[in-house]
Amino acid sequence: VAVVNAGRDTTICLVNDSYALNATPAGSGTWTVISGTGVFSNGSNSSTTVSGLSLGINKFQWISNNSCNISKDTISINVTGFVNANAGVDKQLNCSITNVIIGTPAISGNSYVWSPSLGLDNANIAQPTASQTGTYVLTVTNTISICVAYDTVLITNNGLVATETHSTSTCGSNNGSIDVTVTGGTAPYTYNWNDGAVSQDRTGLVAGTYTVTITDFSACSTILSITIIAVPGTCLSCPATTTFTDPGGAGN
Secondary structure (H helix, E strand, O other), X not given: OOOOEOOOOEEEOOOOOOEEEEOEOXXXXXXXXXXXXXXXXXXXXXXXXXXXXXXXXXXXXXXXXXXXXXXXXXXXXXXXXXXXXXXXXXXXXXXXXXXXXXXXXXXXXXXXXXXXXXXXXXXXXXXXXXXXXXXXXXXXXXXXXXXXXXXXXXXXXXXXXXXXXXXXXXXXXXXXXEEEEEEOOOOOOEEEEOOOOOOOOEEEEOOEEEEEEEEOOXXXXXXXEEEEOEEOOOOOOOOOOOOOOOOOOOOO
């Protein structure tokens, strides 16, 4: 008489997932739930599918009705649940924050791999330190079930970026101007010009070089240097008024 084998004990990832049961020898019989939960697609066939598995150990028994003998065996399915990959919240670098910790605390039984590894102090731990911008992908693997999960985190640079547009000075006049635009960093910003001005934008400027140091709330700073040139052009002015006197008097 062949020995009944309900199958090899196994571990799977998902709660409420299904699993294919294949008892040997093939034939008719009865599947029953010993512990845990499960619903059989065909509880009287040696090859069937069980679904609705619960977290933890789910044990099922196969009782074979082959020939005149009744034999039975059990199989255990360990459901470990979802593997949680959490790469953490997106973060920013700036002049005062040159590296950040990404990820979340490690969970026992999981392994961690980050990609790319460039810019990380250790790409094989749950919470590495990142010093470069980019998108990092975290792969978490449960070392028992080999279940895998993924997550990503974005590192950006929030450094100060300053740009400007300016107009020239014409005819030697003080009609040049500078318009400064600042992005990034942490507002509010302060402006310190080399001629003592503290405004963001400038008007009424003569030709020359103007330098401004822009500092944000985190004490990060950047410098712009702008040269206003003098454009001669065609400078128009009204002629002086000349008075003529008729020496002969009126009517001559």
